Amino acid sequence: MKGIIFTSFIEMVEEVFGIETMDNILNKAHLKSGGSYTSVGTYEAEEMMLMVEILHQESKIPIPMLLKAFGKHLFSVLISQYYSIIKDFPDGLSMLESIENHIHREVKKLYPDAMLPTFEAHRISDKELELIYTSDRKLADVAEGLIEATMVHFHNYSSIKRKNLNESGTQVKFKVCNA
Ligand code: HEM
Incomplete structure (x- = not known):
């Protein structure tokens, strides 16, 4: 999956939920990429779903709602x-x-x-x-x-x-x- 998807997701989380929430997600996710993405790079789609899952656990907002936003x-x-x-x-x-x-x-x-x-x-x-x-x-x-x-x-x-x-x-x- 292209990096622009990841960088946009991180940007949204930081804007809406704050930088601390994003740091928590990265600490919990243990991502292969280490959570540093460039917009033109390519990364595993599973990393995205893992971050969404943790955001759901942290925020209690249903996953479909998070994905639509x-x-x-x-x-x-x-x-x-x-x-x-x-x-x-x-x-x-x-x-x-x-x-x-x-x-x-x-x-x-x-x-x-x-x-x-x-x-x-x-x-x-x-x-x-x-x-x-x-x-x-x-x-x-x-x-x-x-x-x-x-x-x-x-x-x-x-x-x-x-x-x-x-x-x-x-x-x-x-x-x-x-x-
Ligand atoms: C300027 C317009 C658009 C551009 C430049 C664009 C570009 C992209 C790029 C770069 C990706 C990531 C591909 C990857 O991860 O390897 C993507 C994925 C995606 N695009 Fe677009 N897109 C545009 C408009 C739209 C629109 C209007 C829709 C409306 C439904 C759409 C639906 C999707 C979906 C759902 C994905 C996620 C990948 C998947 O579901 O398999 N895109 N797009």
């Missing part, structure tokens, strides 16, 4: 660092429709070792988009936060419906409606 924070980091990739999208639904064939494709060119989810997009109408998330990382909660933040970024008021397509959480369907 992280998705929203991650969005602000991604758009500020990769603005050129998204600057030409006119609205939220067209950006979301293009994750697979444009956004993450560009990411893959920059970082061939990126472990990206797949997003199958079906445009149901000009106000409705269905997105099917598939990934062994099971980060649909992060995806939900990113989807919500995308719609907010374009000032598109939306409703997001979610349906798990399997038990393990590797495949989730989102229906995003633009009000």
Whole structure:
């Protein structure tokens, strides 16, 4: 998993829960990387889940809620660092429709070792988009936060419906409606 995911997560924890909480997490996690990440490096995805698990134990906030909040924070980091990739999208639904064939494709060119989810997009109408998330990382909660933040970024008021397509959480369907 790319370092930008880790550095963004640490940034969110420090901002919201404080530097002490982040230090506690790092002390408890005994990470192989030692907890020092660079945004272009690549690290084991398990380290992320371990830090989230410890944050959940420390804060008592449910893991899905932590991951969704992280998705929203991650969005602000991604758009500020990769603005050129998204600057030409006119609205939220067209950006979301293009994750697979444009956004993450560009990411893959920059970082061939990126472990990206797949997003199958079906445009149901000009106000409705269905997105099917598939990934062994099971980060649909992060995806939900990113989807919500995308719609907010374009000032598109939306409703997001979610349906798990399997038990393990590797495949989730989102229906995003633009009000
Ligand atoms: C400027 C726009 C975006 C950029 C530059 C970007 C880039 C990236 C990068 C670098 C990663 C990490 C890959 C790795 O760890 O190896 C990632 C992962 C991910 N991206 Fe994007 N992304 C963008 C927008 C979005 C949006 C709008 C969504 C909405 C659903 C999304 C969903 C995800 C998810 C869920 C992951 C976690 C990995 C997984 O679930 O397997 N991304 N993205």
